[in-house]
Amino acid sequence: MDDQSDVEMLGRTELFRGAPVELLREIQRAAFRKRFAAGETVLRQGDATATVYIVVIGRLRATQTTLDGQQVIIRYLGPGEVAGYAALAGGETYPGSLIAVDDCHLVGWSAAIIQDIMTRHSSIAMNAVRLLGARYLDMQVRLRELSTEKVERRLAHTILRLAQQAGRRTARGIEIAFPLSRQDLAEMSGTTLHTVSRTLSAWEERGIVDCGRRRIIVARSQLLESIAEEQD
Amino acid sequence: MDDQSDVEMLGRTELFRGAPVELLREIQRAAFRKRFAAGETVLRQGDATATVYIVVIGRLRATQTTLDGQQVIIRYLGPGEVAGYAALAGGETYPGSLIAVDDCHLVGWSAAIIQDIMTRHSSIAMNAVRLLGARYLDMQVRLRELSTEKVERRLAHTILRLAQQAGRRTARGIEIAFPLSRQDLAEMSGTTLHTVSRTLSAWEERGIVDCGRRRIIVARSQLLESIAEEQD
DNA sequence: CGGACTTTTGAAGTAATTCAAGGGGAGTGG
DNA sequence: CCACTCCCCTTGAATTACTTCAAAAGTCCG
Numbered sequence: 001m002d003d004q005s006d007v008e009m010l011g012r013t014e015l016f017r018g019a020p021v022e023l024l025r026e027i028q029r030a031a032f033r034k035r036f037a038a039g040e041t042v043l044r045q046g047d048a049t050a051t052v053y054i055v056v057i058g059r060l061r062a063t064q065t066t067l068d069g070q071q072v073i074i075r076y077l078g079p080g081e082v083a084g085y086a087a088l089a090g091g092e093t094y095p096g097s098l099i100a101v102d103d104c105h106l107v108g109w110s111a112a113i114i115q116d117i118m119t120r121h122s123s124i125a126m127n128a129v130r131l132l133g134a135r136y137l138d139m140q141v142r143l144r145e146l147s148t149e150k151v152e153r154r155l156a157h158t159i160l161r162l163a164q165q166a167g168r169r170t171a172r173g174i175e176i177a178f179p180l181s182r183q184d185l186a187e188m189s190g191t192t193l194h195t196v197s198r199t200l201s202a203w204e205e206r207g208i209v210d211c212g213r214r215r216i217i218v219a220r221s222q223l224l225e226s227i228a229e230e231q232d
Numbered sequence: 233m234d235d236q237s238d239v240e241m242l243g244r245t246e247l248f249r250g251a252p253v254e255l256l257r258e259i260q261r262a263a264f265r266k267r268f269a270a271g272e273t274v275l276r277q278g279d280a281t282a283t284v285y286i287v288v289i290g291r292l293r294a295t296q297t298t299l300d301g302q303q304v305i306i307r308y309l310g311p312g313e314v315a316g317y318a319a320l321a322g323g324e325t326y327p328g329s330l331i332a333v334d335d336c337h338l339v340g341w342s343a344a345i346i347q348d349i350m351t352r353h354s355s356i357a358m359n360a361v362r363l364l365g366a367r368y369l370d371m372q373v374r375l376r377e378l379s380t381e382k383v384e385r386r387l388a389h390t391i392l393r394l395a396q397q398a399g400r401r402t403a404r405g406i407e408i409a410f411p412l413s414r415q416d417l418a419e420m421s422g423t424t425l426h427t428v429s430r431t432l433s434a435w436e437e438r439g440i441v442d443c444g445r446r447r448i449i450v451a452r453s454q455l456l457e458s459i460a461e462e463q464d
Numbered sequence: 465c466g467g468a469c470t471t472t473t474g475a476a477g478t479a480a481t482t483c484a485a486g487g488g489g490a491g492t493g494g
Numbered sequence: 495c496c497a498c499t500c501c502c503c504t505t506g507a508a509t510t511a512c513t514t515c516a517a518a519a520g521t522c523c524g
Binding site: 064066067068070072074085086088089090091095096115118119120121122123125126128129130132133134135136137139140141142143144146147148187190231 | 296298300302304306317318320321322323327328347350351352353354355357358360361362364365366367368369371372373374375376378379380419422461463
């Protein structure tokens with residue numbers, strides 16, 4: 001990918017949207033590129049914040065792990081999204097880890113550079129405010145779901161959200177465009193892989209979804225939506 | 233409260249910290265003051281975003297309500313904190329409601345004015361980035377707790393967090409400085425008021441807490457911390 | 465002192481976890 | 495190319511933590 005198309009790419013990201021071309025060029029010159037193979041760790045929970053990345057190609061999984069090894073998936077990050085927000089928001093250490101789910105291309109900057117850019121260009125800082133506001137809102141919604149809904153409904157919401165953000169239309173329905181195990185779904189919905197497996201089996205029988213090994217296709221999204229909305 | 237002390241107060245808030253005095257004066261001139269009695273609604277879920285407030289005196293409860301009337305408490309807001317972040321982050325509507333728990337004094341600005349100030353002064357925008365980053369992180373931690381911990385541990389974490397942010401040393405221990413019902417604790421911990429009541433009764437017997445009607449005193453915080461950290 | 469709200473506690477019910485075992489794909493190495 | 499191995503997934507049975515249902519007792523306020 002050449003510098004020119006990099007600049008265009010940056011202009012479409014949530015963080016740098018709306019920036020004038022000269023500024024995008026400056027930002028592009030200050031960036032470094034990095035690639036990660038599927039399964040590699042991009043950054044590790046507890047490490048001192050050093051780098052902010054933007055995803056160019058591929059997908060990352062943001063997790064938080066407890067002392068006793070239990071994991072929660074905070075979110076998945078796709079092209080154009082900021083990875084390592086803690087370095088942007090002045091956190092001391094990364095609150096979670098970031099793992100490449102696919103083979104990934106990222107562009108990165110040191111925390112100091114990004115913070116300098118935001119300080120000199122308030123429109124970029126405002127983009128960061130909007131982006132963090134949106135993520136905070138997203139977490140509020142998930143917290144509410146986790147507090148008030150039963151597992152089946154939560155799982156439906158989780159899958160619908162994934163289909164929305166990473167869905168690919170196919171002949172058989174909307175396919176979630178990256179590998180996703182039962183365990184992953186459990187860690188996103190606050191349940192166990194056993195319950196996820198049982199629920200998906202039941203849905204498959206009703207023709208709502210079509211699943212394989214680390215693969216989910218939503219065949220009848222309307223039915224799934226009605227499960228997500230029904231009262232307990 | 234006169235204008236001079238208002239300016240000093242603003243300089244100590246999370247949003248305006250570090251701003252030069254002339255700017256603080258300008259901000260103070262653009263503000264309006266508003267008081268709410270205990271129980272009054274400051275802003276309502278679903279309304280178009282219009283105002284950003286800062287709490288001067290008192291405490292607000294931020295909630296989210298589902299279609300079928302179930303509530304979740306997102307957080308409590310105390311002096312110096314921003315209320316109505318959605319107006320700051322460019323959201324269309326308020327994602328939750330804000331209720332006065334105490335009698336409250338707030339200062340407010342229209343969303344347009346605040347956004348203009350942030351655009352003209354990137355240091356304020358950076359404060360907003362930090363503040364939203366911190367809230368997002370807080371929600372990540374709570375999401376993880378809700379997903380991986382059993383009720384007793386979650387309740388312990390909830391009470392410890394409240395004691396930290398609104399605790400007042402007394403002869404009998406750390407008292408949470410605003411009225412807080414069993415129902416409120418349930419809505420913060422993702423459980424029912426019955427389970428909260430039972431758990432608190434058990435703790436009271438062990439001398440860990442000392443509770444009354446809408447009142448919690450943490451008598452032995454070390455024991456509570458050990459409950460919060462023990463493996464399930 | 466009445467009435468509304470908050471809290472407590474028991475008993476029954478249940479959704480989901482935990483425990484346990486086996487089956488099947490995908491990739492690897494011989 | 496086949497066999498081996500490592501994951502990942504499935505399904506049943508037992509267990510349990512928590513909710514739900516129900517009723518009564520406190521406590522505050524006008």
